[in-house]
Structure formats: C-alpha cells, structure tokens
Amino acid sequence: MNDSGEIITLNKENIDAEHICCAISDKKCTEGYLKKKEWLKQQVSKGYVFKKFNVKHKVFIEYCPSDIAWLPITAPNYMVINCFWVAGQYAGKGYGKRLLENCMKDSIDKDGIVVLTSNKKKSYISDKKFFIRQGFEVCDTAPPYFELLVYKNNPNAISPTFNQSAKENVCSNKNGLTVYYSNCCPFTEYYTNTVLRELASREGISLEIIKIDNKEQVNDLPSAFSIYSVFYKGKFITHEILNETKFNKVIDGIKNGVY
Template sequence: MSQVEMLEMNGEWLEGMGSFCLRSKKNSPGYLNKNKWLNQQFEKGLHYIQLLENGKQVGFIEYADAEYSSRVVYADGFVVIHCLWVSAVGKGYGTQLLKKCLEDAKKRGKKGVVVLSNDQTSWTPSKDLFLQHQFQCIATAPYDFELLMFALQENIDLPYFPNNWKERLAKFQNLTILRSFQCPYVEVATENIQVAANKLGLIPDLIDLQNREDLMEKSPTPYGIFSVVYKGQLITFHRLTVHSVYKKLQKLMNS
C-alpha cells in the first residue's frame, strides 16, 4: 500500500530534498536560481508543499499572499496559487494539494484563493481541476489569460487585472526579456531567445524583475515571470524553441 504524505518545505527541507521542477538537473542555473528564490520568498510567507508517495516526489503546490505573489493581479486579502502539478494522475493528488491550500487560506482569514490559467501553455495550472472544485472565472486578459477565484467570504471586492496591457507593451521597442526566477525553466527560455536573436544580429535587453512592485509596473502579461517583447509586440510568455523564436523575430523584422 502506498504511503502518501505532504511536506511543507522550508530552507532546511529544501537543502535536503530540493525543489520539484528540474530536479533532474540540480546543478543547472535554473534550478539553483529557483531554490535561491524560494529561500527568499519563504521569509515572506510563501508556501511550497510537496506531495510524497513512498518518499518519492509526485507533486507540489506553491502559493503566496497576493501582496507577495508573482502574478500581475490586484487581489488584496487573497491567496494566489502560482503552480500546482502532479506526476501521477487519477489518484486525487491534485485535489489533496488544492484542499490543503484552501484550508490554509480559510484558517488565516483570507478572502479567497485565485489562480491564473491559460489553455495555450502548460506553464500555468490547467483550469479543469479548479472548475471541478467550484472556482469561477472572474476576469480575462489578452493572450487567453483567465483568473479563477474561490471565495471564502461574502460581499468581497473581486480581484482584477490591470487594464493597460497595450501601454506596457509599447514601452519596449527593442527586443526585451523580462523575467524573474519563480520558474526554473526561465533560464532555458531566456537562452533560446538569445540564441535566436544572435542569429538575426539582435542583442536582447534583459530585465530581471527585482520585486513585486517592479513586476506590477513592468510586466506586459498577468503571468509576470517571463515575457519577451519586440517592437511593442509580445513574442512569448513561456519557453519556445530556438526555431520558433527565430521565425517570430524574423517576421517582425521584415514587417
């Protein structure tokens, strides 16, 4: 019989077990940057909970209070889920992790829980699990972003997105990468942009978002942790292959 347990990570546990994503490449810059980021965020109340089956990592959930979250959403008094992922489906592990988050938010008197979803990429959690557990879509943003909410109190102001996405994009005419290290795959995604750009004689500007204020001011999408913009147009908010980046940039250069 399988033994399943939840382990809430802290700096000590992280040192011993490590984070979930990219754990097969523990010496890679992306993995090391993620762990460094986690340790910084633990001090701000970040929750990073791993699910273990017979001692093996099989899933995790990461969430934070809105004022410290890595998503571009106004949601004072709410908890924001960054990631929820399981490697073994059909066992109810996603439900267990989600319920843990909801219970914690309720215990701490939060207004509710929100999560950002986008059907165009696996870089955000799939909305299906959340809809099954009575989350409701309360806002949308360009590029197929949806904000789902589970309310824990009545008569609350709903969370919302900024409404100046076009103005944010227009600020970046040079090829620009905006990123933070909340996701370990950001490093590889950045490298693919740089390789493709170099083939076209472009040198990307690189902006490392330093804090939530920086994120809320500059990010051109709700996802926040990775955006690539050229000539005021969004190239991507998730990892692309070098070939895909090359084609997108070449088209814009010739337009």
C-alpha cells in the same frame, strides 16, 4: 526516495535537502534550479508556501498571501496560487485535489483564493478546467488569453482584477525582442541568458532582457505572466520559454509579417 502519499512542506530547515520538482534532471538548468531555491528561501521567510508529494516527479503547489504574490493583480486579502503542477502519471488520482485542499485550509482567514489560468490549455499555466470543477470561476481577463479565477470564502468580497498594465499588454520597447523573466521558474535563467542571447545574436535581432527582482516590478508588468514573457516591437508574442524550436517559429512569424 519512495513514492508515497506524504505531503512535504518546504521550510528553512529542509529546503536545501529537498528537491523542488522542476528541472531535476536538466543539467543545463542547474544555475536556474539553485536560483529558484534561493528565491524560495526569501519568499518562504515572508509566508510563501511550497507543498509537494514525496514522489520523484512534479506533483506540487506553491501559494502565498496576495500582498507578497508575484502577479500583476489587485486582490487584497486573497491567497494566490503561483504554481501548480501534477505530472501526467499522477493526474486523475486525487493528488491535485489534495494539494488544493491544503491551500484551502491555509486560506480560511482569507476572502478566497486566486489562480492565473488561460482560456485554452497552455504550457506553464494551470489547467482552467481543474479549477472550474473545484468551484472556481473567472473574475477577470487580460490579453491575449489570460484569465484570473477566484474561489471565494466570502461571497461579498471584492473580486480580484488584473492591473492595468497587464490589461494593456504592451511593452514600451518598440525595437526587436524584449523578454521579462524571474527566477520563479528554474528554466528561465538558462533559456533567457544563454539560449535566447545566442539565437537573437545569430538572427541579428536586438534583444532587451529585463529581470524581475522584486514584487514592486511585478505590479507594473505589461504581461499577466510574470515568470516569462516575450514581446516583439512592443507586441506580446508568448509566455512560453523559448528553446531553439520555439524561437525559430517566432522568427518565421516575424519574417511572414505575423508579428
């Protein structure tokens, strides 16, 4: 594959042959990579869009109409950006802007576009500063650091909001760790069901894993981030996928009374 300015849109004819950017070389995440592809196949048939540059790195955008979006938000007649990633070596070269322009063109008949960001730059979350520069503005917030940004085609449209469950940000399980995850990301399957299970067992901490399988589950999530969220005794800890290093930091925080 040669690097080029070509943008490829995944569809049922090419999705098996095309890479989906994430976890390309991480052999541990092969199962998650395949499950992400299966998830994409189901969603593309409903109107989900995955566009990427024809390069070997992560330069892509995923978006869909709000009625099929896997975010705990209320945003009728909006387009929702689900994932947006431009690898460092491509940053500042117009790749991100071109991908967003594609989304905007596909959103002409919508009231606008919504994207989940955070008040400070966080891993796995789209960069707020980029979207602010493109004319987006904050329309709602959810604890502890999530922000919902909107770009309106219709200035009179009702602004999108987080659902109440995301605003409450409290998990019903008050014992040990609780993890919510979906196959929207190829990394979650391995790091949840293999790594986290082993680490929690090692520390003797109870672990409840809740897999998000459908849009209906997403609506009532206790976290604004439907891809992966970790709670301890009902309190939100992080949206970042826990490897051993990050898990150990969480354990340190538990032992020191931070959580």
